[in-house]
Each structure stands twice: as structure tokens, then as C-alpha cells.
Amino acid sequence: MALNIEGTIEGSSQLIGGDFTTAGEASTLLKVKLTELGVAEDIIRRAAIATFEAEMNVVIYAAAGWLHYYISPQGIRIRIEDMGPGIADIGLAMQEGYSTAPDWVREMGWGAGMGLPNMKRNSDVFTIDSVVGEGTTVEMVINFP
Numbered sequence: 048m049a050l051n052i053e054g055t056i057e058g059s060s061q062l063i064g065g066d067f068t069t070a071g072e073a074s075t076l077l078k079v080k081l082t083e084l085g086v087a088e089d090i091i092r093r094a095a096i097a098t099f100e101a102e103m104n105v106v107i108y109a110a111a112g113w114l115h116y117y118i119s120p121q122g123i124r125i126r127i128e129d130m131g132p133g134i135a136d137i138g139l140a141m142q143e144g145y146s147t148a149p150d151w152v153r154e155m156g157w158g159a160g161m162g163l164p165n166m167k168r169n170s171d172v173f174t175i176d177s178v179v180g181e182g183t184t185v186e187m188v189i190n191f192p
């Protein structure tokens with residue numbers, strides 16, 4: 048966490064593929080930071096949902112990744128980048144109910160195919176870029192009212 052010259056508060060967390068014991072820590076850290084800053088509850092809830100879903104996708108599908116957040120007077124920008132298999136058809140992956148989660152992941156309660164649609168719904172700006180065999184980057188912006 049650092050305060051840069053423009054008054055933006057930044058933070059980063061490393062994400063580890065397959066590590067379900069630490070999964071959720073990155074989104075919790077952001078939630079704590081937003082709470083400390085006195086951000087409105089509704090905005091915190093949207094940021095926490097979107098970030099948690101993105102974090103879980105890295106844990107489930109990728110080898111490793113990073114979550115970066117930037118909190119400015121205008122809003123929150125969150126970037127989640129991973130090294131992983133990438134997504135061949137982003138249009139398909141964005142559809143509600145589409146999931147390639149294996150059975151053992153479904154047994155843990157994941158794999159409803161709702162993560163990406165929920166991230167988009169909870170963001171004011173949502174972008175996803177992916178290169179098959181390299182990885183995926185999701186960027187989300189939530190503006191303050």
C-alpha cells in the first residue's frame with residue numbers, strides 16, 4: 048500500500064493458483080482498505096464481489112497472478128492479471144451459466160458460470176483480455192457517486 052503523488056492509494060496482492068487456503072485474502076485486503084477510507088457500503092460490496100470472483104478464477108484456472116488496486120478520489124480501479132491457460136472464446140465465457148470447472152471444483156461450490164457476469168454487473172467499466180497459453184487480464188472500474 049502506498050500513496051502516490053496524485054493522491055491515489057495503491058496496493059497489490061499475489062495470487063497462487065490452486066491455493067484455496069489463501070483464496071479470498073486479496074479481496075479482503077481491498078475491502079478493509081475501502082472500509083478504513085470510509086467508502087460507501089454499496090461501493091465496497093460491489094468491489095468486494097467483483098474482486099473475489101476475479102481472485103477465485105485465478106486460483107481455480109491459472110497458475111499464478113497479481114491483483115492490483117488503485118483508489119483515487121474518482122473511484123476504484125482493479126486489475127487482475129494471471130499466467131494461465133487463457134480463454135479462447137471470451138464471448139462464450141461471459142455467458143451466464145457457462146463453465147469449464149471440473150467436478151472437484153463444483154464439489155467445492157464453484158462452477159456456476161456466474162463469476163464473469165457478476166464482475167461485469169458490479170463494475171462501471173469492465174474489460175477482459177486473454178491470450179491462449181499465456182494468461183488473462185481483467186480490469187474493472189467502480190466510480191464513486
Ligand SMILES: Nc1ncnc2c1ncn2[C@@H]1O[C@H](COP(=O)(O)OP(=O)(O)OP(=O)(O)O)[C@@H](O)[C@H]1O
Nearest residue numbers: 104108140146147148157158159160161162163183
Ligand atoms: N482467469 C481465467 N483463466 C482461464 N479461464 C478462465 C479464467 N476466468 C474464467 N475462465 C473461463 O471462463 C469460464 C467462466 O468463468 P466464470 O467465472 O463466469 O464461471 P466459473 O468460474 O466457471 O463459475 P463461478 O464463477 O460461478 O464459480 C470458466 O469456467 C473458465 O472456463
Ligand SMILES: [Mg+2]
Nearest residue numbers: 100104162163
Ligand atoms: Mg468464476
